[in-house]
Amino acid sequence: MYALADCNNFFVSCERVFRPDLWNKPVVVLSGNDGCVVSRSNEVKALGIPMGVPLYQIRDKVEKYGITCFSSNFSLYGDMSDRVMSLLRKHTTRFEQYSIDEGYIHIDHISPERQKTYCEQIVREIYQGTGIPISMGIAPTKTLAKVASKYAKKHKGYHGACLIDTEERRRKALEMFAVGDVWGVGRQARTKLHAAGITTALQFADRREEFARNLLHKPGLLTWRELNGIDCIDLGEMAQKQSITRSRTFASAVTELAVLEQQITDFCSSCARHLRAQQSVCRQLTVYAVTSRFRTDSVSHTIWADISLPVATSNTGELIEYALRALREQFQAGAPYKRAGIILTHILPAAHALPDLFDTRDRQKDERLQLTLDRMNDRFGKYTIQYATATMPAANADASVYKREHCSPLYTTDIRQILQVCV
DNA sequence: TCTGGGGTCCTAGGACCC
DNA sequence: TCTGGGGTCCTAGGACCC
Numbered sequence: 001m002y003a004l005a006d007c008n009n010f011f012v013s014c015e016r017v018f019r020p021d022l023w024n025k026p027v028v029v030l031s032g033n034d035g036c037v038v039s040r041s042n043e044v045k046a047l048g049i050p051m052g053v054p055l056y057q058i059r060d061k062v063e064k065y066g067i068t069c070f071s072s073n074f075s076l077y078g079d080m081s082d083r084v085m086s087l088l089r090k091h092t093t094r095f096e097q098y099s100i101d102e103g104y105i106h107i108d109h110i111s112p113e114r115q116k117t118y119c120e121q122i123v124r125e126i127y128q129g130t131g132i133p134i135s136m137g138i139a140p141t142k143t144l145a146k147v148a149s150k151y152a153k154k155h156k157g158y159h160g161a162c163l164i165d166t167e168e169r170r171r172k173a174l175e176m177f178a179v180g181d182v183w184g185v186g187r188q189a190r191t192k193l194h195a196a197g198i199t200t201a202l203q204f205a206d207r208r209e210e211f212a213r214n215l216l217h218k219p220g221l222l223t224w225r226e227l228n229g230i231d232c233i234d235l236g237e238m239a240q241k242q243s244i245t246r247s248r249t250f251a252s253a254v255t256e257l258a259v260l261e262q263q264i265t266d267f268c269s270s271c272a273r274h275l276r277a278q279q280s281v282c283r284q285l286t287v288y289a290v291t292s293r294f295r296t297d298s299v300s301h302t303i304w305a306d307i308s309l310p311v312a313t314s315n316t317g318e319l320i321e322y323a324l325r326a327l328r329e330q331f332q333a334g335a336p337y338k339r340a341g342i343i344l345t346h347i348l349p350a351a352h353a354l355p356d357l358f359d360t361r362d363r364q365k366d367e368r369l370q371l372t373l374d375r376m377n378d379r380f381g382k383y384t385i386q387y388a389t390a391t392m393p394a395a396n397a398d399a400s401v402y403k404r405e406h407c408s409p410l411y412t413t414d415i416r417q418i419l420q421v422c423v
Numbered sequence: 424t425c426t427g428g429g430g431t432c433c434t435a436g437g438a439c440c441c
Numbered sequence: 442t443c444t445g446g447g448g449t450c451c452t453a454g455g456a457c458c459c
Contacts, residue, residue, distance in 0.1 A: 010459095031427035038427070038459095054426040072427085099430095099459045186457045218433065219457080245429055252424090294426060341428090403425095 001112075001138060001165070003105045003119050004145040005088050005126070007081075008133045008153060010101035011039035014080045015070050017131035018411045026067040030055055033251045033403040034071050071404040079412040083130045091122060096235045104142060104235070116163045123160035139164040142233050143226035146183040147173055147201065174202035174227060184223040189216050201227060240278050240347065244271045247341020251403035253292065254337045257328065259401065260289055264323050265389040267342045272316040275344060276374065281312040281353045283346035287323045289331075292338040301335035303327060312346075312353040315366050316373075319344075320387055 007013060011029035016022050026043035030036065037044075037053050047065060049058055055069070062069065081100045089095045094106040110118045119136040126134050137148025144164050151173065152162035164170050179201050180190035192215055198204050204212070205227040212224035225232050246267035254260055264287060275282060289303040305326035313319065323342060355363070377384050409417045 033425085033427080035426055052427085056425040059425095074428095101459075184457070188456065241430080243430070247428065249427065292426090339427095 001107050001115060001140055002142055002145045003107045003115070003122075003161075004137045004142070004149045005084075005103050005105065005122065005134050006137070006146075006149045006153070007084060007101035008135055009039055009041055010081075010132070011070075011072065011077055012041045013132050014077050015073075015408055016041075017080070018408065022068055026065050027070070028067055029070045029072055030406070031072060032249055034069070034405055035249070038072065069406045071407040073408050073410070075410050075413045076408065080130060080132060084126055084132055084134070087126055087129050088122070098235060104145070107138070112165060115165075116161050119161035119163075120159045134160070136161040137164075138162070139170075140229050141226040141231045142235075143183050143223060144170065144173075144229065147177055150177075150181070170229065171202060174205055175200055177201040179204050182223060182227065184219060184226075189220060192216065240280055240349070241274070242345070242347055244274050244282075244344040244347070245341060246270050247288075247339065247343075248402065249339040250337070250401040252401075253298075254340075254401060255334060257331050257333075260327060260331065260337060260340055261324055261389050262391040263340050263401070264289075264327055264342060265320050265387055266391055267340075268319040268323055269316050269387065269390060271342060271344050272314055272319050273374070275314040275347070276370065279350050280347050281314045281350045282344040283309050283312045283348070284344070285309060285319055285322055286343040286345065287326050288342075289327065289337045289340035291336055295336075295338075299332075299335045301332045301337075303330040303332075303337075303340075305330060311356045311359055311361075311363070312348060314350065315370055317370075317387060318361070318366070320389065324389065 012027045015027065015029065024043070025041070026047065027041040028037045028044055028049070029039035031038045034055055036055065037049060037051065037058070040049060040051065043065075044067060047061060047067075049061060055062070061067065077100060084101075085095075085097055085103055088103050088105060092105040092107060092109070095103055097103040105122075107115055107118065115138055119138055123134055123136055126132060135149050135153040137145040137150070137152055138161065139145040139148050148162040148164045152158045152160055155162075164173050177200060179185055179193050179198055182201050182204070185193070193199075193204060196211075196215065198207070205224065207224075209221070209224060213221045216223070222232050248263065248267075254263075285307045287303070287305045287307070291298065291300045291302070303326075307322050307326055309318075309322065319342075373385050409420070411417050411420075
């Protein structure tokens with residue numbers, strides 16, 4: 001049996017932990033540049049404000065209902081997530097973290113009749129230990145556990161934990177569950193299912209296996225099996241990322257090459273740090289910068305460069321070199337670039353990297369330098385030593401190309417804020 | 424005017440091999 | 442003039458997730 005622990009309105013809940021005055025008040029968390037709504041409190045959901053809506057489209061409601069808006073603060077959410085996950089891990093020998101706010105506990109070591117009360121206890125423990133409210137769904141497959149967690153979240157009577165352990169409960173739960181809300185059923189699949197006259201999860205589960213395979217191929221087939229109680233989705237451990245991305249949309253369009261160079265430099269530094277942290281190297285680097293996809297009245301241009309690296313690397317300086325060269329080659333003067341980013345792919349363990357016969361770099365020296373820089377930045381702060389084309393951290397607050405007007409303090413990761421909270 | 428960011432997996436089709 | 446069949450690997454693009 002799986003028990004899925006799913007944090008309720010996670011980003012909003014993180015903000016509320018440090019702002020108890022906002023309990024029972026309408027609150028949203030916004031995406032980068034304060035663009036879209038990415039997390040909503042129950043009060044906001046009740047107002048009919050959908051997920052992902054741009055802030056400017058709901059300005060009147062924000063005003064009218066006094067909705068509190070937060071810019072996203074990922075240092076805070078990441079830290080709160082770590083706290084929740086470490087408490088969850090204590091309850092099982094097999095824990096699979098699925099996202100920043102969800103994880104699956106294997107609970108076969110708990111006798112069937114105690115599983116629900118056991119999970120109710122976990123819900124209370126997490127709340128007491130972190131201030132984050134969670135819901136739990138218990139079932140023989142991950143997809144059914146997801147369904148159960150939605151019921152637990154929706155109805156107070158479950159005390160935070162809903163159990164699907166019998167055929168009767170499975171059928172009843174699926175009968176009242178919209179097929180489009182099933183984990184793994186997206187927009188396309190939903191449209192196809194509706195066209196076939198299927199609107200509930202039970203109607204889908206009750207069709208023949210061949211139907212699911214023919215209509216939705218392998219992913220749909222797996223979902224069908226899971227809904228019928230056959231455990232077949234393996235999340236795997238995935239300790240090593242297969243691709244690493246950094247990208248940002250700018251508050252207003254960028255036309256200066258130098259500004260793009262700074263951004264790309266920052267992205268390279270951040271990705272390369274991540275790469276080294278998981279002890280891997282990459283063989284491909286993609287650099288891009290694009291103009292707004294919503295504007296039709298200005299110059300449209302796409303910079304896109306896939307660069308095959310001669311030797312797999314995690315060296316920040318080397319990545320910056322290749323990235324900036326491609327950027328400069330394709331940069332078009334006058335184009336208003338609204339978003340830029342880099343993607344590292346073809347990632348492999350550093351120990352598996354092959355040397356190149358015609359290599360011109362002193363790799364051992366590079367590595368020693370990189371290690372030294374990492375140590376200095378770990379010890380004295382993230383921006384102690386940077387590459388010269390990077391943005392100046394001091395300038396970040398004022399002259400930033402990003403907008404973050406409603407950011408909460410770094411309550412849990414900045415020593416000055418931690419002291420404030422303690423006081 | 425203002426519209427996020429970071430991932431994974433699957434599939435079809437092309438290149439290439441014998 | 443006649444021009445197969447079976448396989449692997451790679452990649453781009455799509456669908457989906459939070």
